[in-house]
Amino acid sequence: MPAKSPKTLLHGTLDALILKTLAAGPRHGYAIATFIERTTDEAVIVEEGSLYPALYRMEKKGWVEAEWGTSELGRRAKLYRLTRSGRAQLAAETAIWQRFTAGVSKILLAR
């Protein structure tokens, strides 16, 4: 896979996608990545080199919290869940995204 994918995410969007994914319930890192990729029909590819640092950073900020659960393989897995402040962050990011896309659309999709 090339280092610079055309599908490279806009800065900050990955956080929002992770938060949104976790809003449905706790998941481990791999499940987050596959969920995003499948839901976007692989329009968004989540690279491990971005995903895990992002998860640790969000844990530090208190948006998500982790606990040890069991994976489908019966192995110990670190499950992430959304915290209250994570939920608030998601709402904020969503609002920003809406404004951003609306703005960009006005130019790009102008007749």
Added chain:
Amino acid sequence: MKRSLRSWLWRVPLEREVDEEIDLHVEMRVRELVERGMDPQRAGDQVLSRIGDVERLKRTCVYIGRKRDRRMRLTQWLDECRQDVTFALRQMRTAPGFAAVAVLTLALGIGANSAMFALADATLLRPLPVAGADRFVMVWERRDGVPRGQVNPADFLDWAERNRTFDAMAAFLTSSAAVAGADGMAQAIPAQAVTPRFFDAVGVEPVAGRTFVEDDTQIGTVVVLSEGLWRQRFGGDPTVVGGSIRLDGAPFTVVGVVPADVRLDAAATGADRPALWRLMSLSPERGPAQRYAHYLRVVGRLRPGVTHEAAQADVSAIAASIARETPATNAGHDAGIEPLARWAIGSELRLTALLLLGVTGFVLLTCCANVANLLLARTTARARELAVRSSLGAGRRRIARQLLTESLVLAGGGGLLGAVVGWGLLQAAPAVVPAGLLPPAVTLGFDARVLAFCVASVLVVAVAFGLAPVWQATGASPAQAMSQGGRTATGHAWRLRHVLAGLEVAAAVLLLCGGGLLLRTLLALESVDPGSRSSELLTMQISAPMQWTPEARNRFYQDIALEVAASPGVGDLAWGSALPLDGLWYGQAFHIEDGQTRDPVDRDGVGYQIVSPSYFDLLGIPILRGRGFTDLDTSEAPQVCLVNEAFVRRYLESREPLGLRLSVNAMAQPPMAVVREIVGVVAQVKERPEQVDDEPHVYVPHAQNTWWLATLVVAPEEGPAAALVPGVRAAVARVDPDRPVTRVRTLDAISREATARPRFRAVLVGAFAALGLLLAMVGVFGVMAYSVQQRTREFGIRIALGATTRQVLALVLGGAARVIAVGAAIGLLGGAVSGRAIAAFLFEVEPLDPLTFTVVPALLLLTAGLATLVPALRAASADPAVTLRGE
């Protein structure tokens, strides 16, 4: 809170956390590809190449994870703190009585300590809070037995010229200046007469105009004002600087204004802050006449980097060379330096500050012990709750932290309230502290340093009394505590409470001993017979201008006497120069004229009093032999004098005093010897209440040595002497409105002032001792009441088995007696040691005063009896039927 709890419960090392997480990810990705039909080997390669550098990714995650953990620990810690504080406050609400007692006790202890800290800070820790304070020194003349001798003008000029270690040296003396007051009557302003370089020597810069320069001595009539005087009296008017004001009825040019400065205060003597400075005129001559009169104080500023030792060696060498050059006047005279701060504070004040700090320190300790005891009782009652916590997984450390937080909340409350108490004490201090105990250089205030002291005491105190319950709570196993149903105290807490009560008793006894000794001193001082009548008499100081001739002064005093005597309500009056118990008197050199030629150095000093004929009669001082003075002893008449009993004993031995001739210096500028015939012997008078050795004094007639300062003593025809004040003041103003009347006091007030410092110490230490005793008895009561409550069942059984009331009483009281006896023994031992430490404050009382050391234990026994009686009676009245069923 939930999150943090989980993170503690499922604690995994960070490296393993990252490893497991990333490895699982890789594994699942590979599995997915394989399930889609990819060859496992290729699938693994593809996943790894997609990730790139796996190790680097793990390192990044570990790095961020470490920061995450640090942050989580902090939030968790803060969470727990908030939780503990909330819990502590809830605990306090459930037992408001306990909380109030604990907080008030601590507030008293911390409050008293913070006020005393302010005193100790101002006197001991930083007596001269200016940069380079140790460069400012006093320079004294030292001769045998006199460590702080005043300096003669010629010696001062020699020191100032020859030294190599001073930047500036100046001489000064206390004076006062009369300025017209708002009411038209002259008002005396405390002042100093100084040499030109005075302000250089104390390092004070003017805020307006300039300070003195050498050329000012040509004019002489120049003055420097203090900023306070300039603002109060002249409204801070800048045109005053350079303008002219009237002092003592003569015009003076104001050259500058200096700010209030602790160095100026330090150089002041007595309680008055000087508010204006004039130049003194010093004769440049250095003959024997200039070396006889020692009336100057000398202050100097050392060159930068010069040590006190070097400066001391320098002035000593100069004094030695002066002594070689003029042995007739200076043989045996040395010079010595002393830091300005040390001179300003004085040893009595330093010792008083230490005494009070020590006393309040003991009170604070007692407060801590008391609160610790209260907490121990509560912790015992809470044993079940703590055991539940412990069995739910709270570690010993966690429980200890929670208990310490509770202590800290209590101490914090106590500290907050204590700061208010301390502030209040310091506000009230100026009204309570006797004048003269605090020199102007010492100002008491509640500043940031006192606040910091409060915070520090809160922390220390919280640990001091907080450790006791921690020790108790974490010592017992949860199973043990729960099975006992929180009913019985564990053994070591039991002992600890008795030890604490014993310590409180010891501290109280120690304080009582100190208070007792100081109280006995006060009583002894107050019962001192001054040797004079202490009836209603009004006294005041009146000054004639210094430049007037003795004849003019004599006329001035006569006019005042006539005017005052004619005022309504005035009975007799007399002139003097010193008053019984006032502690101030002139001294003069003298020798007995017995035909031998003698060295001028070989002259003794003697007290010198100038009195009018009616003085002895008015003050009730008996004439023992010969005659007193009469109106015939005028300046033209033969020069006569009286001597007192101590003079006869020390100098005349078996010789007949009457008819002997003395050569004694008269008060004059410069002093001159006058030969006088002794015409009588008067009874001894105490100059100070604590005086042990009688001072020899010579009395001379007012008319034969009229000095510019005199003390007027007035008796009312009837009623209180204080009522005469307005009439007498008005009478003086009618003679000369420019002359101020100062130090207006009754003779009673003087004798009260004389014992004001010992009274201050006795009252303060006594009050703290009483507080200590009260606290200790509360402590003893608490321990006894609690132990009786715990053993009710046991007593019930004993009574059921036939024990008499007397036997149960003996059992309870025996326990109390042991605590009290051991505490009292330790306290008495401490009292004996501390009695020696305050020996300098004692008067006619031995440090091991038998009365004090019997009354104190007796007092303790009495109060301890009261404190233990109620619990003991409750034990004795235990009803077996009730107590046995009670479980």
